Amino acid sequence: MHAFDVLGDPVRRRILEILAEERHSSGEIVVIVGREFGITQSAISQHLKVLRDHGFATVQAEGPRRIYEIDPAPMAEVDEWLERFRHFWAPKLDALAVEVKRGQRKRRVCASRLGKR
Amino acid sequence: MHAFDVLGDPVRRRILEILAEERHSSGEIVVIVGREFGITQSAISQHLKVLRDHGFATVQAEGPRRIYEIDPAPMAEVDEWLERFRHFWAPKLDALAVEVKRGQRKRRVCASRLGKR
DNA sequence: CCGTTGTTTAAGCTTGAACTTATATTAGCC
DNA sequence: GGCTAATATAAGTTCAAGCTTAAACAACGG
Numbered sequence: 001m002h003a004f005d006v007l008g009d010p011v012r013r014r015i016l017e018i019l020a021e022e023r024h025s026s027g028e029i030v031v032i033v034g035r036e037f038g039i040t041q042s043a044i045s046q047h048l049k050v051l052r053d054h055g056f057a058t059v060q061a062e063g064p065r066r067i068y069e070i071d072p073a074p075m076a077e078v079d080e081w082l083e084r085f086r087h088f089w090a091p092k093l094d095a096l097a098v099e100v101k102r103g104q105r106k107r108r109v110c111a112s113r114l115g116k117r
Numbered sequence: 118m119h120a121f122d123v124l125g126d127p128v129r130r131r132i133l134e135i136l137a138e139e140r141h142s143s144g145e146i147v148v149i150v151g152r153e154f155g156i157t158q159s160a161i162s163q164h165l166k167v168l169r170d171h172g173f174a175t176v177q178a179e180g181p182r183r184i185y186e187i188d189p190a191p192m193a194e195v196d197e198w199l200e201r202f203r204h205f206w207a208p209k210l211d212a213l214a215v216e217v218k219r220g221q222r223k224r225r226v227c228a229s230r231l232g233k234r
Numbered sequence: 235c236c237g238t239t240g241t242t243t244a245a246g247c248t249t250g251a252a253c254t255t256a257t258a259t260t261a262g263c264c
Numbered sequence: 265g266g267c268t269a270a271t272a273t274a275a276g277t278t279c280a281a282g283c284t285t286a287a288a289c290a291a292c293g294g
Contacts, residue, residue, distance in 0.1 A: 002127075004121065004125050007121045007125070008121050008122050008124070008125035009281085010119075013121065020201055026241060027240060027241080040283075040284065042243085042284070045241065045242055046242090046282075047282090048241095049243090061290090063240090063291060064239065066240080066242090070202075073206070075199060075206075076205075079196075082192060082195065084137055085189055086196065088137075088187070088189035088192075089193040089196070143272090147270095156253070156254090158270090158271080160253055162271065165272090166273090181261045181269065182271080183270080
């Protein structure tokens with residue numbers, strides 16, 4: 001799993017946080033991240049390439065702009081890797097999650113009841 | 118969050134996997150990881166230091182050996198960071214988790230019902 | 235078709251992380 | 265105290281990641 005290597009960089013994590021809220025053009029990301037980290041447009045473009053190459057983001061051309069959209073698949077893998085440790089800090093929640101995955105009907109019933117807080 | 122930097126290394130991830138199952142002496146880890154990655158005792162000792170320094174593991178002296186034990190706190194932080202992305206791949210499960218955290222009594226009722234699969 | 239804007243790519247530099255070898259440290263046994 | 269085993273630390277090397285500057289490329293309006 002080298003998705004972790006991708007997440008190892010703070011700039012890339014920040015970009016993912018931004019993309020998690022909504023899709024953005026490369027330029028918009030440059031403005032935000034460039035201001036926060038003080039790095040050039042080129043550097044950010046290179047980070048975007050890493051995210052693309054490792055499946056964390058997809059691109060769509062809109063005129064001259066490149067619109068980036070998050071692809072959560074690799075992060076889901078990371079989440080899965082964490083699974084084996086999760087019982088350390090959330091034993092009951094984890095157990096419940098397993099049960100939730102098991103039966104669709106039961107889950108729906110339960111969720112709807114909990115929904116009426 | 119630079120817990121991610123710690124997890125960025127495959128050797129350290131492997132060590133954590135091993136420690137997740139049970140506590141081990143430095144030497145035992147060296148045998149397992151050394152064989153798998155083909156690196157020296159010194160290299161592994163340095164990785165163990167990183168894990169110690171960043172709170173991923175605690176040590177206890179037993180005679181001449183150092184027994185390492187996992188400390189999941191930093192990984193819980195990573196898990197928390199993932200929270201904002203989790204709805205992408207597990208929207209309903211996530212929503213349920215939020216609800217579960219909310220009310221203790223309601224959770225217990227629901228969990229016990231789900232427990233009887 | 236030329237300039238401009240938005241973006242990527244190329245080339246080179248720098249730094250830090252991970253490794254190795256070699257040395258220090260500590261515990262326990264004789 | 266001296267020897268061995270278990271581990272950590274020091275010093276030095278190597279390599280890749282991230283950065284910058286500079287150049288290339290694509291889309292569009294004049």
